[in-house]
Amino acid sequence: MDKHKIITVLVIAAFFMPIIYADDTAGEDSLEAKSFAKVLGEEAVKGISKGWMIWMCQDLYTFLSSITGHLREYIIANPPIDDLKGVQGFFIALMQPFFVLGIVLTSAYLLLYSESPRGRAKAKAVLVRLVYALVLVSLSPLIIMLLITFSSNLSGAIMDYTNVDSTSADSAGGIIEEGSGHMHHMFDVLTIIHRTGGVELLLLWETFLLIMNFVIAMRYLLVILWSIMFPVTLLLFSFTPTKSIGKKFLHQTFLWIFVQVGWAIAVLLIESSVRGMDIAMPGYPMAKIGLACLFLFLTTPRVVFGLMDWLSLGVEVVEIVNAAPLSMGALTMDEMKVEREVIVEEPALDNL
C-alpha cells in the first residue's frame, strides 16, 4: 500500500468523520450556558426537524397500516387462474413426454418381457397409475382452480361471520391497528422529546406491519409457484421412487393454498376473543390486546394446521423485541421471518 493511497484514505476518513457525526450534531443539545431566547430559537428549528421526521413516519404508517383497512381483500387474494393456465399448459407439455415414455416402457415390458405374473401385475398397476396421473395432469388447471375457489370461498364465508369490512374499533383491522397505532403514537411523543428517542418503537411497529404485508404477498407468490408446478408434483407423485417428494410438494401446495383459511379463522378468532375478554375481564389493556392480535394473525394459520411449534413463537417474540434496539435490520428480521414461513414443514403433517 503506497503513500498516496494511505493519504487518500486518511483524507477521506477525515472528510467523512464530520459527515457521520453531522447527523447527531443536528439534534444535539449541549450544556453551554445559553439564554432562554437562544434556546427558544434553537428549539424552534429542532421542532421543525422533529415535526418533519414525525410527518414522514406518519406517511409511512398510513402506507404500511393500510392493510388493516382492506383485510378481506388481502386475505382472499388469489392469483387469477387465467394467468396460470398458459404456464401450466407449458408445464404439462413439458411433462407429457415423460409420461409417454413411462407408459411406452411399461407396456413394452408387459408385452415383451412378461416373466412372473407378479411382475405383470406390478407393471399393470404402474400403467394404470400412469394413465390416471396423465388424466389428472391434463386436468390440473381445473383442480387448481377448484382448490383456489374453494379456499377463497371458505375464507370468505368465515369472514362473513365477522365485521371485518367495517373499520370500526371492534373489527379485526381496528384491533390490529390499535396495537401498532399505540406504539406509533408513543413514537411521536418520544421523538418530540428527543430526536432518536422513539426509534425502537418505530422499528417495532414497522416490523409487525411489514411482516403482515410481506407474508400475504409471499403466500400469493407461493400459490403461483406451487400451482404452476402442480403437473410436476403429480408426475413425481405418480412414480414410486419419487413418491415421497411428490407427497411433500403436494403438502406444500395444499398448505399454501389454504393458509388464507387460517387467516380468516384468525380474523374470526381475534374479534370473538376480544369480545369474550371484554366480558371475562373488562378493562384489559387494549394495546397489549392489539399486539397479541398481531401475533395471532401471523401464527394462527400454522396453529390451525397443527404446524405451530410454540417454542418458535416464543423465540419470535423475543427476537422481535431484541432486534428492535439494534437499529439495523427491521427488514432483515422480516426476511428471516418470511424465510422461516417458507421453510416451515413439520413432521406432524407428513402423514396427511
Next chain:
Amino acid sequence: MKENRIIILITAVALVCLACAPFAIAEADPLDPIAQAAEGAAEASAKYFIVAIPIRMWFQYEMMYPWMLSYGESFINNYKEAILANPSLLDSSAKGYNPGITNAVSYSISLMLPFYILAIVLTGAYIMFISGSIEGRVKAKNLLKRLVVSMIFFSMSPLILETMLVTSQSISSAIINQADPANVRMVLEGGIWGSYVIFCKLGVTDLEISIAYWTSLYVMAWLPYMVIGMRHIMMCLFCMVFPIGIALYSFVYMRDIGRKILEQTIVWIYLQAFLSMAILVISLGASYYYLLPADQNPKLTNAIMPLGSLGESLGMPSTGYQGSPAYVSLGPTSILSYAVGSMGYALLIAVPFMMLRLLNKFLP
C-alpha cells in the same frame, strides 16, 4: 486516486473549517433577546439545514442514486444471463468452459479406478478359486455385475455431468422464456425502488430510522447474485466428487454417503430450473398490483418537503435544491408493488433453500 483530487479534498476540508471559524468568534448582543433567539435559530439551522440535510441528501442522491442505477438495476437487467450461466466440462468452445473442473473430475476418476480394478479382480478370484456355497457365488456374481455397470457409469461421469448441465440449462431457458421480461422488471423494480423511495423519504430527516431500508437495498441487489454464485461453487464441488459418489453408491456399505453425494449433485445442478421458476413466478406475480382498486391503493413518494407534492404537481423537482438531474422526485411507490417486489427478491433467495430442504432422500 490522483494527486489533484487529494489536494482538492484537503482544500475542501480546510475551507470548511476556515469558513466556519468566524461562526466560532461571532456573538450576538447578549442584551437583546431577539438577537439571541435569532442567533440560536441561526446556529441550529446552520447545523441542520446547511450541514446535516445537504450531507444526507448528497449521500442519498449523489451516492446512492447512481448506485441504484448501476448495482440496483444490475440483477434486473441480467437475470437471464446470470441464472442460465453454467460451467461446461467438455465443450471447450462453450463460454463457461473451465479445464479445472474437468481435470478435477478426471483426477477423482483416476483416484478411484484402482479400487475398482482391485475389487473386480478380488471378486473374480473369489468366484474362480474360493467358490464357496451357491449363494455366495450368486452374491459375488451380482456384485461383479454391479461393479462392472457402475464402472461404466463411473468412467462416463464427465459425460453424465455435461448431459445434466445441458438438460438443466435447456429446461431453465425454456421456463425462463415463459416469463414476461416487462413484468419481471416491473415487479423487481417495484421492490428495490420502493425501498429506495422509503429510504430517501425517511433518511433525509434522520439516517437512523432509514438504515433498515438502506440495508434492504444491498440485500436485494446482491443476495440473488450470492445465491447463484453459491450454486456455482457447490455445483463445481459436487461435480468433482461425483465419480466418487457413483463409486460409493455401488458399494453396499457406503451406499448412504454415495446417495447423499449423488442427490446433492443433482439438486444443485437442477437448482437452476427452480431459480428460473422463481423468475416465472415473479413475472406472474405482477397481477398482485391489481389486488386493490387504484384509488384505494396507498402511495408513498420521496417528496421530502411539505411542499414537495405541490411542487411535483407543478412539475418542479420536489427534492431539488440544486437542480441536479438526480434530485427529481422518484414518483410514487404503492404498498402492493413494494410488498410483492420485496417478496420477489425473498423468493429468489428462499426457493433454492426450500427445494434443498424438500428434495432429499429421493434416490433408492
Next chain:
Amino acid sequence: MLIIFSLLTTVIAITVPTPDLSLKGILLSKTAGQTSWWLKRTIYAFVSLDYSKEDFGFIIDNLSDLILINPDAKGTEVMGGLHFFLSLIQPLYLLTITVTAFYLIFISGSPSGRAKAKSLMGSLILGMIIISLSPVLLSALANFSAITTKAIMGQADVSVVTDNLQNVFGAPENMPDYMASHTCTLCLMHWMATFTEIELGYYTFLPFMIMIWGLGVYFFLRFAMITLWMMIFPLSMLLYSFETTKAVGRNMLEQTIMWIFLQIFNAVVIIAITLCIIQSQPGIMTVPGVPAWMGELLAIGIVGTAAGAINIPFIGGLAVSPVVAARLSSPLIEFIPFVGCFAMLLAPLFIMRLFKGFLP
C-alpha cells in the same frame, strides 16, 4: 404529574437565579442550556418509563385473576364460531356415516373390512356424541383446570410474587408519590443510563417492554388460543377420528388440552418463585449496591449537580438526596427474584415444548 413536575422545574429554574423577573430578564437569564438539557432527559425518562410500565398496575392487581381467566365455552363468542364449524363438518359426518352404513349393508366385503367399517362407524358416532356435548365438555375441562389452579395457588402467598415484581419493575411503598413508579431497580438503571447518554436510555427500558408487555400479551394469547381451540374442537375431533388425519387431530386436541391446563403450570411457577424468594437467604446471587457512605456522596453529587444545573438552591437538592442514596446503597439486582420474573414468561414455553405428543 409529569407536566406539573416539568413546569415546576422550569419555574424554579427561571425564577431562582434570575435577578429581574421581567420578560426580558427571564429571556436573557443564561440558564436555559442546562435547564433544557436536564428537562429533556428527565421528561424522556419519565415518559418512557410511564409508557413501558403502563398497565403494570393492572397486571399486578389482577395477577391471580389473569391466571385463572378462561373463556366461557357456553358464551355466544365461542358458540358462534363453534356452530360455524359444526355446520361446516356436519355434512361430512353424515356423508361418511351414510357411506359406511351403505358399505356395511350392501357391499359386505371381507369380514376384516366389515370389522374395520364397524369400528369406524363406532368412532364416528362416538365423535358425534362428543361434539354435540362439546360445550359442556369444554366448560367442564376449563372449570376443572381453574379449580385446580386455585387450589394450587392457595398453597402459597401470591402477594410475595407481586411484591417482588413491584421491587424489580415497580416501586417500593415508602416512596413519595411523584417518584413512586421511578425508583425500582431497573428504573435506577434507566435513569443512570439516560443521564449518561440518552441513547443508552432506550436500551434500558426494553426489559420493561419484554416483561410487562410480554405478560400482558401472554395472558391474552392464552385466552385467545383457548377460544380458538374451543371453536375448532369439532374439527379436531373429526380429524382425530379418521386414521389418515389422526396426526393432525391429535396435535390439535393436544394443543386444546395443553392450553387449557397451562394455567396450572403458571400457578406452579408462581409458587416456585415464591418459595425461591422465601428460601434464598439475603445476599445470595445479589449485586450489592455501593457502600452507604459512598452512596451518600454520590447522591449528593448527582442531586447537587442536578439541582445546580437547574439552579435550584443546593439545600433544596439535598432534600431529595437521601432517597437516591438509599436507592444507590440498596442492592442493585437480586438475581433470583429478577430471573423469577422472566421465568414466569419462560416456563410456559418450556412446558409447551415438553408436553408435546402425550396423546396416543
Next chain:
Amino acid sequence: MKNKIFSLLAIALLLTPFLPIPSAHATLIETAKKQFNPFNKDWSDIRHYLGDENFEHARLILYLLVLGIYTWNITSDILLNLNTYILMNPSPMEPSVLNVMNFFIFNLQVVFILAIAATALYIVFSSPAPKKRAKAKSMLGRLVMGMLLVSISPYIMKLFFDLSSGMTGTILNQADSSVAATEYTDIIWKLYFPQVLIIVLPMAGHSLEYNAHHVIKHELPNMQPEYFGNLQTGTANEQRDLVVEELLGQGAPEAIIADDADQIMNDQRAFISSNTKKMIQSKVWGTIEYGMRYMKIAPHPEQTFAYLMAEIAMIFALYGFLALRYIMLMIWVILFPLSLFLSSFELTRGLGRNMIEQTVFWTILQIFYAVSIDVIAVGFSILPKGYDYFGVGLNYTGGMFFISFFSLAAAILLMLTPILVLMLSQRLTQMDLG
C-alpha cells in the same frame, strides 16, 4: 487487579482539575467547593462551571465510577461465591416447600387409593381370563409401588440433591476452582477498562478545544498592540481609521504630516503587525476550536456500548443461568410427586418420563458446571509459557487492555456450558431411552 482499578480511577480523577475553565480561572475542585458551600450567594460560578463541558466530564467520570463500583461488587461476588452458587440446591425439607409438596402428595394419594381399590375390586369380583388377572395384578403392584414412591418423594428428592451436590463438591475439589472465576472476572474487568479509555482519552483532546475557546473568548479581546505612540485610545477600527486618514492625509493638519511621518510609519507598521498577529491567532484558534467541535473530539459514551453490552451479557449469562436453574429446579421439585404419579401409569408414562428427565437434567447441571470449571483450571495449569500472549489489545501479558484468547475461551465455556448440556439432553430425550 484492584490496584489497577484504583490507579485508573485516580488518573481519571486527577485529570479533571487540569481542565481549564473559561471565565473563572479556577480548577474544578475550587468551583466544586464554591458550589457545595450553601452560603454561596453567587450562582454565576456554578453556572460557568456547569456551563461548559467540564461538567459533562465530571458527569461521565461519575458514571464510570459507579459502573466501576458495581463491576467491582459483581466480580468480588463471583470470586467469593461462584462455588456456593453452583452447589446451591433448593432443599425439599424446608417446611414451606414440604407444605406444597404435601398438597400434591395428598391429592395423588387419594387418586392412587381409588385406583388401587378399583383394581382390587376388579380382581376380586370380576374373574375374567387369567391373562387379564395377571395384568391387573401387575398393575396393582405398580400402583402400590408408585404410591409408596410418591409419599416418600421429598426424601428421594433430598437424597438425589445431596448425591449430586456431593459429586459436584468432590469434582470441584479436584482442581483449583478459583482459576475459572478469576479468568471470568478478568474478562469482565477487561471489558470495563476500554470504556474508561474511550471516555477519558478524548477529554484531553477536548480540553484543547477549551483552550482555543478560552483564548478566543477572553484573551484575544484583551490583547493590545505593544506600542502605539499616539494611537493608544479607541478600538481597533478607530485606530485603523486614524491611520488610514493619516496616511491619506484627509482632514489631517499638514503639521503632523510635516512633523513626524517616520513616527506615523512606525506606528502603522507596529499596528499592522500586531493586528495581523491578532487576526492570525484568532483564525488559528477559531479553526482549532471549530474543527475540534466539528470533528467532535469529545467523549462519546455511546462508543462504549459494545463493551458495556458485552459486560452486561457476561454478568447476566452467568448469574441468569444459575438463578434460572435454581427456579426450574424448584418447579420440578414441586412437581416431582406428579411426575412419579404420571410415570406409574401406562398411558402417561412418556409424559412422566419427560418430567423426570427434566428434573434430572436441571439437577445435574451443576455437575457440568463443576466439570467445566475443572477443565478450565487444568487447561490453564498445562498452558505452555507465553501462550497467553495470543489475544487482542495492547499486547503485553496481563495488560489492562489486553484480552487473551484463552481467558476469553474459558469465560465463554463457563458461560455456554448450560446451553450445550441442554442441547445434549434434548438429543437424549429424542432418542428413546428406557
